[in-house]
Amino acid sequence: SKEKMTRGVRRGCVRLRAAVIGIDDEDDSTFTITVDHKTFHFQARDGSERERWVRALEDTIARHGRRERWSRCMPAPRHRHGDLERRISEADAYLQIMIDLVSKMSIRVSELADPLEKNKGQVILDHSNVSINLC
Structure with a gap:
């Protein structure tokens, strides 16, 4: 919850497959990850760090999504x-x-x-x- 994030409570891990990243317009340092009907709140040091986190997470989610599709439809592409x-x-x-x-x-x-x-x-x-x- 946002209250636990504010208090600095650290716990668990977040599954990124099919996760959705959300950005809070009110605070430029916070963002959320929603997955499995749960919302996890995160806080970066500043807007720049938040942007780096969000981009890295989105890239990771996209990479894992492509990998899953390869395994279902066709074999993963071989290394060049x-x-x-x-x-x-x-x-x-x-x-x-x-x-x-x-x-x-x-x-x-x-x-x-x-x-x-x-x-x-x-x-x-x-x-x-x-x-x-x-x-």
């Missing part, structure tokens, strides 16, 4: 080939960065004089190499 290629390329670039950093760390560990520090460095190197080999 270019998007997959971009992600693979990005993952490969991160792997190469990690390989380069482990190589530099290997040189630094080999130059350590203190046996205890060298041993600690070698443990880190071993774990890093295991991570690289998993990729």
